[in-house]
Amino acid sequence: DAKTTQPPSMDCAEGRAANLPCNHSTISGNEYVYWYRQIHSQGPQYIIHGLKNNETNEMASLIITEDRKSSTLILPHATLRDTAVYYCIVSRPLSNFGNEKLTFGTGTRLTIIP
């Protein structure tokens, strides 16, 4: 699986948009970009994933560059509950009956400032 690079930490003011970057320059054509977050002492929570088109759901938006070598997770209106470690993970489709699995890097520790 392709590796990812994320800044170790970021701060964002409450109510503002939080933009979390991720570099994945060695991504393969059939690999997806997945984003998860882990709030302290909890299991990881799925946020969003995408292949090449931008994606949006009730939690966040995912912007993937045209060359697919980087992406940005956008939390449009950050709240204090969004403080967590955010993981950007690249993987072949997980819908492969357990033959693929998520490998976690060190992620970005996002702190929302009141």
Next chain:
Amino acid sequence: GAVVSQHPSWVICKSGTSVKIECRSLDFQATTMFWYRQFPKQSLMLMATSNEGSKATYEQGVEKDKFLINHASLTLSTLTVTSAHPEDSSFYICSPHAGHHNEQFFGPGTRLTVL
């Protein structure tokens, strides 16, 4: 998203005892179960993968005789830490997966402290 439960949420035990952690997928059938552990201030590390009814596959450096995994049904898997020692103190997280899902869901985790 899918509902996953783990029990217990935390456990403290004496060195040398065994601890069993249960993981249940409450609203889907998990053909595959992933078990991760996370040491303080570190990321999640995959320990093993099991398919229902088959023996688990362990990652390099994980002792299969120490971490016993049972995946006897599509909704329940257990991880038993045998003869636990303080260095086994960690946050253990299960991740049941239904083969057709393109997301991976995680349990809330079990914090094990071995005295």
